[in-house]
Amino acid sequence: MNSGIIVKGIGGFYYVDTGDKIFECRARGKFRKEKVTPLVGDRVKITIQGAKGQGVIEEIEERETELIRPPVANVNHAVIVFAAQKPEPNISLLNRFLILAETQEIDITICFNKVDLIQNQELSTLVDVYENIGYQVIGTSTKQSIGLKDLSEKLMDKITVFAGPSGVGKSSLLNAIQPNLRLQTGEVSSKIDRGKHTTRHVELLQLDFGGWVLDTPGFSSLSLDFINEEELQYFFKEFNRFIGACRFNGCRHLSEPDCAIKTALEKKQIDQSRYESYTQLIDEILQTRRY
Numbered sequence: 001m002n003s004g005i006i007v008k009g010i011g012g013f014y015y016v017d018t019g020d021k022i023f024e025c026r027a028r029g030k031f032r033k034e035k036v037t038p039l040v041g042d043r044v045k046i047t048i049q050g051a052k053g054q055g056v057i058e059e060i061e062e063r064e065t066e067l068i069r070p071p072v073a074n075v076n077h078a079v080i081v082f083a084a085q086k087p088e089p090n091i092s093l094l095n096r097f098l099i100l101a102e103t104q105e106i107d108i109t110i111c112f113n114k115v116d117l118i119q120n121q122e123l124s125t126l127v128d129v130y131e132n133i134g135y136q137v138i139g140t141s142t143k144q145s146i147g148l149k150d151l152s153e154k155l156m157d158k159i160t161v162f163a164g165p166s167g168v169g170k171s172s173l174l175n176a177i178q179p180n181l182r183l184q185t186g187e188v189s190s191k192i193d194r195g196k197h198t199t200r201h202v203e204l205l206q207l208d209f210g211g212w213v214l215d216t217p218g219f220s221s222l223s224l225d226f227i228n229e230e231e232l233q234y235f236f237k238e239f240n241r242f243i244g245a246c247r248f249n250g251c252r253h254l255s256e257p258d259c260a261i262k263t264a265l266e267k268k269q270i271d272q273s274r275y276e277s278y279t280q281l282i283d284e285i286l287q288t289r290r291y
Contacts, residue, residue, distance in 0.1 A: 001045040001058055006038055007204040014038050016046055025055035040202045041073040041159055065106060070202045074159050077107045081164035085117035095277035097163055102235040109154050113169040115139040115146055129271050133238045142176040152177050161214045181205050229285045236278055238270055
C-alpha cells in the first residue's frame with residue numbers, strides 16, 4: 001500500500017498526494033458503515049487499481065485534530081490575518097477569531113498585514129496587547145517585503161489554516177511567500193484530469209520549503225454558540241492566572257463583588273478591549289439561551 005495525504009475531496013472522489021503523484025481515489029465502503037468520512041488533511045493508506053491508476057482508500061490514520069468549519073483533519077496551526085490599516089482592524093472580530101482558534105487547541109500566529117500603512121508607534125501598541133497575552137505576532141507588508149521570511153518560518157512543516165476578514169491580504173501574502181501557489185492549483189487539476197470545478201472546496205497546497213496551507217476562506221463561520229458561559233473564560237488566555245481567585249466560585253466576571261478578573265482589569269493586567277469582547281460574547285451566549 002502507498003501512504004499519502006488527502007489534498008482535495010469533490011463529489012465522493014478524494015485526491016491523495018503520495019509525494020510522487022496525485023491519485024484519484026474512492027473510499028472503501030467500510031468507512032460509510034463506520035460513519036467515518038475521509039477529510040482533507042487525513043493521512044491515508046491507498047491501493048492502486050486498474051490501468052488508469054485510480055486508487056482506493058484502505059486506511060485512515062488517527063487524526064491529531066479535526067476542524068468542523070472548514071472540515072479538515074490534522075491542522076496544527078492557524079494564522080489569523082488582519083490589516084493594520086485599510087481596513088482598520090476590528091479588534092472585537094480579531095478576538096472572536098482567536099477564541100475560535102483556541103477552542104481547536106492549535107498553535108496560533110497573529111499577522112498584522114499592510115504595516116507600511118501605519119506608524120511604528122501605532123503598530124507597537126497593537127502588537128503589545130497580544131504579545132503580552134502570549135500570542136506570536138508578526139507584522140507584514142507584501143509591498144515592502146516586510147515580515148515574509150518570519151511568516152514563512154512559522155508555516156514550515158505545519159498544516160496551516162489562514163483566517164481573517166476579506167480585504168486584509170491573505171491571498172497576497174501566500175502569493176508573496178510562494179508565487180507559484182495558484183499555478184500549482186492548476187497543475188493539480190491537470191494531473192487528476194477532472195477539469196476545473198466551480199464548487200467551493202477545501203484544498204491543501206504544498207509549500208516548497210515544507211508544510212501545507214489550506215486554500216479556503218479559513219474559518220467559514222464565526223458563530224461561537226457551541227461555547228457555554230462557564231467555558232468561555234478559559235479561552236481568554238490572560239484570564240487563566242486569575243480564575244479561581246474570585247470571591248464566588250461561579251463568578252461570571254460581570255458585576256459580582258470581589259472579582260479577580262475585574263481587579264486585574266483595573267490594574268491594567270487585562271486589556272480593556274479584551275474584557276469588552278468577553279462581556280459581549282457572554283451577552284450573546286445568554287441571548288441565545290433565552291431563545
